[in-house]
Amino acid sequence: MLGLVRSIGGNFLGFLESAGEIVFLFTDTMRCLTRYRWRFKHIIAQIHRVGVSSIVVIVTTGSFTGAVFATQMQYQFGPLGMNSAVGPVVAVSMFRELGPVLAALMVAGRVGSSLAAELATMKITEQLDALRALAVYPTEYLIAPRVIALLISMPVLVSLTIGCGIMAGYYVAVPVLEVDGTYYWANTLKFTSLSDVLTGLIKGIIFGFIIALISCHKGLSTSAGAEGVGRATTEAVVNSSMVVLISNFFISFLLNLILPAD
Amino acid sequence: MTKPPILRLRGVHKTLRGQHILRGVDLDIEDGENMVIIGRSGGGKSVLLRHIMGLLKPDKGEVWFRDRNLVDMDEESITPLRREMGMLFQNGALFDSMTVGENVAFSLVEQGKMKPADIKTEVARALKIVDLPNQEQKMPAELSGGMRKRIALARAAITRPALMMYDEPTAGLDPIMADSITKLIARLGKELDMTNIVVTHDMISAYEMADRIAMLHEGKIYTIAPPAEIEHSDDPVIKRFVKGMSQASDAVF
Numbered sequence: 001m002l003g004l005v006r007s008i009g010g011n012f013l014g015f016l017e018s019a020g021e022i023v024f025l026f027t028d029t030m031r032c033l034t035r036y037r038w039r040f041k042h043i044i045a046q047i048h049r050v051g052v053s054s055i056v057v058i059v060t061t062g063s064f065t066g067a068v069f070a071t072q073m074q075y076q077f078g079p080l081g082m083n084s085a086v087g088p089v090v091a092v093s094m095f096r097e098l099g100p101v102l103a104a105l106m107v108a109g110r111v112g113s114s115l116a117a118e119l120a121t122m123k124i125t126e127q128l129d130a131l132r133a134l135a136v137y138p139t140e141y142l143i144a145p146r147v148i149a150l151l152i153s154m155p156v157l158v159s160l161t162i163g164c165g166i167m168a169g170y171y172v173a174v175p176v177l178e179v180d181g182t183y184y185w186a187n188t189l190k191f192t193s194l195s196d197v198l199t200g201l202i203k204g205i206i207f208g209f210i211i212a213l214i215s216c217h218k219g220l221s222t223s224a225g226a227e228g229v230g231r232a233t234t235e236a237v238v239n240s241s242m243v244v245l246i247s248n249f250f251i252s253f254l255l256n257l258i259l260p261a262d
Numbered sequence: 263m264t265k266p267p268i269l270r271l272r273g274v275h276k277t278l279r280g281q282h283i284l285r286g287v288d289l290d291i292e293d294g295e296n297m298v299i300i301g302r303s304g305g306g307k308s309v310l311l312r313h314i315m316g317l318l319k320p321d322k323g324e325v326w327f328r329d330r331n332l333v334d335m336d337e338e339s340i341t342p343l344r345r346e347m348g349m350l351f352q353n354g355a356l357f358d359s360m361t362v363g364e365n366v367a368f369s370l371v372e373q374g375k376m377k378p379a380d381i382k383t384e385v386a387r388a389l390k391i392v393d394l395p396n397q398e399q400k401m402p403a404e405l406s407g408g409m410r411k412r413i414a415l416a417r418a419a420i421t422r423p424a425l426m427m428y429d430e431p432t433a434g435l436d437p438i439m440a441d442s443i444t445k446l447i448a449r450l451g452k453e454l455d456m457t458n459i460v461v462t463h464d465m466i467s468a469y470e471m472a473d474r475i476a477m478l479h480e481g482k483i484y485t486i487a488p489p490a491e492i493e494h495s496d497d498p499v500i501k502r503f504v505k506g507m508s509q510a511s512d513a514v515f
Contacts, residue, residue, distance in 0.1 A: 129312070133374070137338055
């Protein structure tokens with residue numbers, strides 16, 4: 001029993017310590033972004049790595065989610081004679097929830113793991129210390145460009161997920177499930193508001209921040225050895241995904257208050 | 263009037279992972295001297311170098327570089343001070359996503375004071391000094407251990423720092439390569455007028471490079487003496503180390 005309490009207490013303290021370190025990394029990154037000149041070459045390279053190389057994963061995820069969502073909605077709405085509601089339901093869901101969350105989960109898996117593995121490897125091979133020894137501040141050189149790259153890439157990737165989801169929903173609902181195409185588009189446009197679009201994009205930016213900071217923190221705080229790199233990589237993906245999913249609830253709540261549906 | 267020491271360590275203590283590694287290190291390093299620090303593996307020599315570079319902070323004590331106490335400075339304030347220092351890491355610690363040329367040019371590019379063409383010339387010159395000319399386009403993964411160390415040496419020394427630190431520069435190298443690195447360090451020290459601190463257990467290198475040898479034993483500087491004195495010392499601790507004599511109690515299974 002005592003062991004269980006100790007273990008829970010230890011994990012809780014570990015969580016608080018990590019949370020504190022992430023907050024410190026966040027403030028340090030923000031300070032670097034305001035104090036130092038931005039390394040545009042590095043930012044572009046990271047955008048390529050984060051954004052461009054994630055396109056296939058994002059297109060696949062968005063398209064098939066939109067397609068399956070349209071299919072399920074048509075099965076539910078069809079018998080009620082509400083086929084024309086499929087379009088707006090797919091669109092609003094994609095904008096408000098599925099687009100940002102799915103894009104974030106995919107990016108956490110693909111990019112978060114790679115960020116954590118890269119930084120963790122740099123740490124255990126003393127490259128981080130070498131960087132410091134060569135009079136370069138690691139947060140400014142390594143973390144700031146990666147955070148900026150994710151902040152820029154995430155809204156674009158979220159938009160792509162949403163776009164692909166809506167298009168795939170249309171191409172499944174209209175030609176395959178015989179929903180009326182004219183009503184589909186008309187209702188989609190009618191019931192999708194600017195607040196839905198903004199909700200998706202704002203969530204994308206916040207999730208980008210979450211993934212970048214958690215993954216970079218995991219990479220930087222790795223313990224020695226190959227096992228440490230593996231653990232950092234796994235924890236980066238798991239923790240980023242969990243924080244994305246949990247924070248999504250609170251962000252949704254908040255954004256619904258700030259940007260209510262029209 | 264004698265010049266003040268370039269580096270002063272006073273009562274440096276450090277505990278890492280529950281082990282009290284440094285137990286009050288006091289050490290003065292004069293400007294322009296070649297100081298070799300010897301001691302047993304795991305005895306805290308590399309940890310000591312990291313304190314001098316400001317990569318680690320002591321739990322207690324002072325680390326003075328010229329007139330600045332690194333202990334009182336935060337990471338960001340120490341960063342510009344490190345331009346006056348260079349460090350060769352044990353495994354080179356080359357940036358593996360960059361070519362050899364980019365690695366060597368790193369500090370010059372970061373300082374932003376030279377034109378790209380001049381940096382290119384300076385990199386070629388540095389590579390020639392370490393006997394690896396025309397290797398700019400290679401990636402670190404394509405290099406042998408000795409070559410990596412030479413490239414790392416060129417990278418650390420290209421800005422001509424006042425204080426150069428070497429962490430086990432000859433570890434893992436064959437005797438001929440070790441001798442060549444030793445000679446290179448001695449030559450660079452003279453040519454670039456640098457103060458050298460070399461951590462090693464390679465006594466052949468130590469005798470060749472050192473003006474003074476400091477022995478770190480049980481977390482403290484046990485002795486500081488010229489190489490000849492260390493070599494012929496009758497002190498049992500020093501004698502055992504320099505002659506490589508183990509005791510039954512040293513064998514850990």
